[in-house]
Amino acid sequence: MSQSGSAVDGPDDDPGEDVADAADDVLVVRARAGDKAAFAALVLRHGDQARRLAERVLNDPDLARDASQEAIVVALVSLGRLANPRSFGPWLGGIALNVARRWLQEFSRRRCQGALAPGASRARSHCPKRRHSRVGWTSPSPGSGGPTARTPPSRCTS
Template identity: 45%
Template sequence: MPPSASSSRSAPAVRDDAPAPAPAPALASDDLVAAARAGDVQAWAQLYQEHFDRVYRRLCFMVGRSTDAEDLTQETFARAVVGLAGFDGRSSFATWVRGIATNVARNFLRAKDTRRRAEERLAEL
């Protein structure tokens, strides 16, 4: 592209076949966990974003209702934030947070079953 009359320099031409610039490297999961433990909110936000879908899908599978799964996903990550100091790294963060999700779902289903049985007993009275 020739320089315009009003400027002495033109922007460099962009080639269609030029490779896109590489994205900034993301921190490894271990580094994100360490940063989140140190109080880095951005690191926690990245961990949340990276693991949200897998946790949500697991909970949908376990409890069957998406609205319940949404609530349980939030509870899972709330418990993960509180328990992050106790995460010892023997497993990956993904495995650890999915374990929390599994326990949250089990507690939910157990409470749901207890309520159902109580309602059945009341109906018999």
């Protein structure tokens, strides 16, 4: 019992309580109530999977780490919209995939429109459409300029 005599303790009544063994749904409820340790436990449990999913899309470990961090922030802000607290892991993974896909689209759009990433070298565009610049960008070294996947010509935005 808590000091107030209540049979239910609040989220921060025992900051030293071990959350590592708690189920996801319990941790989500506690995180929604403001328990930072509960959210940290969820991130420790599912963050690596989110990073791996983002890396499969982006093909760059550094970008994937950044995308998974953005997904974690989105999950924290959107925790109240999670319909099934037991499915936090797949939900976080879906957010990470969406972030990574959005980033890949933005990189592809910039490349197709001729914008250059910082430190990138000029290269001929793969886009057959002649209405925009034929200058694209390529990464000068692995992991330094963005994903290397090419955008299919049908996905060019111009």
